[in-house]
Amino acid sequence: MTSFDPSLAISAALLVLMIAAALAVVRTTNLFAVAILSAVYSLLCAVWFVVMDAIDVAFTEAAVGAGISTVLYLGALVHTGDRARRLGFMRLLGGAAAALLFGLAFILLVPFTPVFGDPQSPANTQVGLEYVHSTPVDIAVPNVVTAVLASYRGLDTFGEAAVIFTAGIAVVAILPRHRRRKKDAEDAA
Amino acid sequence: MNVDLADLAARINNIAVVGLMMAGLFITFASGHLVKRLIGLSIFQTAIFVFFITMGKVTGGTAPILLPDERTPIYSNPLPSVLILTAIVVSVATLAVGLAIVVRIKEAYGSAETDDVAAADIALDADAQT
């Protein structure tokens, strides 16, 4: 192999750890432990993103996946209880069948995917790397990711911001305000 | 079908993505607890993020933040980063909506296990018919 990339070895090691964390989530029935395991998984994922040169993504994953998501899981678990039932045999069978069928279909497709780090792959020969060359001319901002995010593809980002805003409204609308109602009831009594 | 080992080694990330997807899918299908199902979904989602970012890596590349001087190193592809960056934040927003619905289901049915919710629904239907 002429073009062995050392980052491939680091990436493989991190991915093995991520799969281990995912399998630990499968086995665990204490949901508080599951929430913490998913934070571990997210942090590993963030480290992996750094190895893959996607530092903006790593930053986001570390803040969102390991931070806010975990808080939301814990906030929900306070209400729903932290014990999941052990898996019944039928559930185990159904889940395994679905996962294995899906896995088989996708593993057969793997030989047709681009190899790691290939500069000639479809993803890297189209518009993506063009942005690296056009950003200094058009926008003159060092961080190409920010330039694409806020200028070239500003409309996408506008949609994403709208989705986040809508989700915020939805959560506030769905969750009841027990506190006030309960207090009012006590005042009335 | 003859399998070339070096060929597979160069695609090891894509194989790992399939493994992560299977783990996420299994959790989503097999778990009875709704919160655990959402965690499974987010593992599945992360597998897709991993797949996108793998595609954007260029051998010998560096992060797509342009250097101030005349040097022009190889840069990795910034486009997958942009797509996944927004997708991560949107995923936590949708996760919050999902968890809020789970909390409401728990309040309405007294349980967040799908089996109990289904049983309560069947009982309710039977009551309505009699």
Add this chain to the structure above:
Amino acid sequence: MTEARHLVLRISVKILTPLIVLFALYVQTHGEYGPGGGFQAGVLLASAVVAYGLVFGPAAATRLAPPVAAGVLAALGIVLYAATGAISPFIGGSFLDHDGIAEALQIQPTTGQHIGIVLVEWGVFFTVAGSMIAIFYAFMASPADEQTEDFDSDESEEAH
């Protein structure tokens, strides 16, 4: 009672909260030059409120960042983003094409792009921070009953 038990936690969060806010603003204002930007900074700002709220209770966090302000901030972000995009169509450009800003102000196109990016990033920052804080409050405000009493007693303790 709780104050004695979580002394280390309380003091470290008290020190860390302003630092996290400062770091969020740093990430926000240097988003064009290094890793970071509106999304990350927004989440960081929200996490400062989350940390404060988890340790001192929602009542204290609400005094730091009122829920109404969170909602207004989120809406303001979307409006700022849309308004930035709406400058260009007036000149005859297309929506969110920041070259229109340069044309309107009679400046270099790259400067116009820079202004557009900064405004858009602030819009994203407000939206993400506001929405995340609102979501956090929504999850904290409908707790199991025993927690409700905890929060209320916290409030009355501090009132004395």
